[in-house]
Amino acid sequence: ETKKSFPAITLSPSNSASSMSRPMFLSNKFKKQQEASDSSSSGYDFYGDSSGSLEYDFYRESCPEAEKIIRSRVQDLYYRHADVAPSLLRLVFHDCFVEGCDASVLLDAVDGVDGEKESPPNETLKGFDVIDIIKSELEEACPGIVSCADILVFAARESVALAGGPFYPLETGRRDSTMSFSEVATYDLPTPYDILPKTVASFALRGFNERETVSLLGAHSIGTIHCRFFLSRLYNFDGTDEPDPTLDIEFLNLLRSRCNNNHTSSSPSLSPSPSSSCPSLSPSCVGNPVSPPSPQVPGVEMDYEGKGSSFGTLYYRSLLQGRGILYVDQQLTVGEETEAWVRAYASDASLFRQDFAKAMMKLSNLGVLIAPAGQVRISCSKTV
Numbered sequence: 001e002t003k004k005s006f007p008a009i010t011l012s013p014s015n016s017a018s019s020m021s022r023p024m025f026l027s028n029k030f031k032k033q034q035e036a037s038d039s040s041s042s043g044y045d046f047y048g049d050s051s052g053s054l055e056y057d058f059y060r061e062s063c064p065e066a067e068k069i070i071r072s073r074v075q076d077l078y079y080r081h082a083d084v085a086p087s088l089l090r091l092v093f094h095d096c097f098v099e100g101c102d103a104s105v106l107l108d109a110v111d112g113v114d115g116e117k118e119s120p121p122n123e124t125l126k127g128f129d130v131i132d133i134i135k136s137e138l139e140e141a142c143p144g145i146v147s148c149a150d151i152l153v154f155a156a157r158e159s160v161a162l163a164g165g166p167f168y169p170l171e172t173g174r175r176d177s178t179m180s181f182s183e184v185a186t187y188d189l190p191t192p193y194d195i196l197p198k199t200v201a202s203f204a205l206r207g208f209n210e211r212e213t214v215s216l217l218g219a220h221s222i223g224t225i226h227c228r229f230f231l232s233r234l235y236n237f238d239g240t241d242e243p244d245p246t247l248d249i250e251f252l253n254l255l256r257s258r259c260n261n262n263h264t265s266s267s268p269s270l271s272p273s274p275s276s277s278c279p280s281l282s283p284s285c286v287g288n289p290v291s292p293p294s295p296q297v298p299g300v301e302m303d304y305e306g307k308g309s310s311f312g313t314l315y316y317r318s319l320l321q322g323r324g325i326l327y328v329d330q331q332l333t334v335g336e337e338t339e340a341w342v343r344a345y346a347s348d349a350s351l352f353r354q355d356f357a358k359a360m361m362k363l364s365n366l367g368v369l370i371a372p373a374g375q376v377r378i379s380c381s382k383t384v
């Protein structure tokens with residue numbers, strides 16, 4: 001069962017009051033998805049409810065090389081900048097969670113009207129240039145055929161595999177939206193300061209149960225988190241002038257050594273802090289994946305123990321030790337069911353890999369547009 005009612009919440013991280021009072025702008029598309037999921041007897045719907053009209057190898061005749069082109073381009077770029085993998089994985093989450101996997105996150109602002117890209121939760125998204133590179137190659141091979149929405153889910157799938165995660169099959173035939181949903185993105189994307197019931201509710205609205213939610217957050221095994229998303233946990237948790245008491249003390253010191261309180265305000269502002277240096281061990285330390293990484297913005301790599309650590313396991317083990325970087329991650333250990341899944345994934349890497357693969361397939365099929373709806377864009381940042 002995915003739908004739960006939660007008691008009134010008193011636990012409050014730095015800005016939970018504001019995030020709890022936000023309105024929900026969920027589209028009908030997702031309301032339908034939730035109803036379908038609520039009525040599903042297994043509570044674990046492998047494919048989600050919107051994959052019916054997608055097909056395996058949709059481009060087999062119209063663009064037989066499509067998947068190969070996407071794979072080899074992502075590989076090339078990843079070997080030049082490993083940031084490419086986390087960037088694309090995060091990008092697909094931010095696309096699919098807002099009105100479905102329709103590439104709406106890629107659209108530029110039009111006539112001064114902001115798109116999703118400009119919405120605060122999307123300010124630090126990267127990987128747009130990678131998608132543009134892949135798209136132009138596909139436009140040369142088979143003009144006007146392969147949608148940006150399909151490119152996005154495929155590119156994320158390749159990224160997961162390159163980063164040591166599982167490979168999962170994907171159907172194709174998604175179409176691109178003609179609209180961008182800036183307001184939905186602003187209000188409906190989960191925040192790093194959310195308490196567990198809010199995170200669970202947000203995923204449940206898209207048809208994910210707690211098991212799937214915990215597995216999807218395993219994506220936080222790779223990439224970099226800017227200090228400002230967890231600075232308040234280090235120096236002024238919930239206005240106490242003290243660190244978050246649930247943080248392991250050694251880990252707190254490690255994070256503090258990388259994220260100086262002077263870098264930026266401890267408020268959860270989403271604006272960049274360009275004046276700060278990059279004190280982390282991270283060679284990439286955040287930056288555009290194709291252009292050289294910027295040394296300007298401080299952050300911590302999720303796989304802070306080293307690149308060799310396996311995708312998933314370190315993340316869940318860290319949570320059990322009070323070493324979650326984001327508040328929202330650490331919160332997975334406070335719920336009975338979510339904590340049980342954290343334990344399961346910490347000790348059983350192959351269970352995690354299976355569950356993550358299934359959940360990524362489901363995420364990649366959320367609220368897709370099927371012909372004749374939508375369009376195939378020529379440039380991913382503009383409608384045709």
Ligand code: HEM
Pocket residue numbers: 085086087089090093124125126190191192193199216217219220222223224225226227229299326328
């Ligand atoms: C409650 C849900 C989630 C919240 C609140 C959240 C929040 C965040 C935040 C604040 C960052 C750091 C961004 C930055 O420093 O620029 C981040 C990074 C990231 N997130 Fe999430 N996230 C969530 C779920 C997910 C899911 C479901 C996925 C993918 C399936 C995902 C993939 C990633 C990746 C790969 C990164 C690293 C990005 C990079 O290094 O460029 N996240 N997330």
